[in-house]
Amino acid sequence: MRTQTRVDSKIKQNARVEQIRADLVRKIMAHCKGEGIAGTPIPGLMLYRRSEPTACTSAAYKPSLIVYVQGKKRINVGQSTLVCDETTFLLTSIDLPVVSQVIGATREKPILCLTLDLETPEVRRILSEHELPDSGQPASARGMSVGETTAELLDACSRLVDLLDAPQDIPFLAAHIEREVIYRLLRSPQGAHLRAIATLGEQSNRTAKAVSWLKENYAKPLRVEELAGVAQMGVSTLHHHFRSLTAMSPLQYQKQLRLHVARERMLNGLDAASAAFEVGYESASQFSREYSRFFGQPPMRDVKSQRLPGAEPRE
Structure with a gap:
């Protein structure tokens, strides 16, 4: 009986996810009619549409959430390869150079997604104001990870896109919905590293400072000892945590x-x-x-x- 109840609950949850996703497909198509990225009146929110596969393209991803609702994309970061499709989201918690490629898109079913910038101070504020249970996942995850999209996360994103049809509500409601999105991320398995990077004193937080410094000073000769000083850790420790976070060495x-x-x-x-x-x-x-x-x-x-x-x- 309990097994059947769990199965029925899973079926209902999947049906809800499919319904919300179908609504988001329609909404993104309505607000992103051209190819590529479309900005919105909501700060930090962008929509994306592409009707055919592409060649590899370089990009610098900053802390953000990308929710895919249709199509498929491959992202290479360091030596790691991530594949995102309509069932997933991509969480980036630090600045990362990547090479991406749309591998699943047609004119009938273009790849569609929304991107929401994530501000670390806001993540830190939510963590300080609310005692959120730990996801139980190790905090040594990459600075970029793929997670399964839930109905709750999709619903929050859908309501955020709805504000594009009610611009008078954006100043008051957008920030509240964005906080809910961050909350949903922090409750997910992929939220462990977002939590670690936002928590002052954590190894990941200190390593993220080294990443930020290197991003701002990439044209200078690299002195690893200086970079280790920024992170307040030894050189070998920095190398270990830097590679764990970015899938690359500092060099x-x-x-x-x-x-x-x-x-x-x-x-x-x-x-x-x-x-x-x-x-x-x-x-x-x-x-x-x-x-x-x-x-x-x-x-x-x-x-x-x-x-x-x-x-x-x-x-």
Whole structure:
């Protein structure tokens, strides 16, 4: 009897998830009619639509929640590969350079998702105001993780999108719904690391400070001892926690960030040599070698291909 009750409850929960997801598909389609990213009047909320698969595209993801309601996307961070589809959300709790690719989208069923920026001070505030039970998951998870979307999280996101049809309510209601979204994330298994990064004094919080420092100073020569000082930990400890958090070493993180920034600047009209020197390379030939190894072709050829019709809009 108990087993049957659990099965019936699961069936009802799945049906509710499907219904809310179908509503979100309709709402995002209504507010995001063009290809790529669409901003909204709600600060930090963006909608995304793409009607065909894309080539690999570099991007710098910041702390955010991405809820996928249709389609499929692959994200490479360091040596890790994550795949997101209509049943999942992507939680990013620190700044990370990634390479992403839409792998499931058609004109009849485009990939659709919403992105909500996450502010660490707000996460910290919610943790200080409410005694939330620990999810029981280890806090050594990556700074980017994929979770299964629940009806409660989808419902909060759906109500947030509803505000786009009632802009007069955005100033009062948006912040309340965003707090609910963060609450739902913190209650999820993927919330463990979001909690750790927001908690002052935690190893992850200190490592996140090193990540932020490196992001702001990527063009400078990397001195690991200086970076360890920012995190207030030993060099070997920093290496361990940095790799656990980002799936990269500090040097790999710096290199990928430099390449991403250089690519962005070339897409905006800068020549390869100038972009290389601006992001910290002392040798244009070394930059070209590392760029080709990472993106699969030389800088200017890659930039030219990114400008072709059908290329993925930059994120």
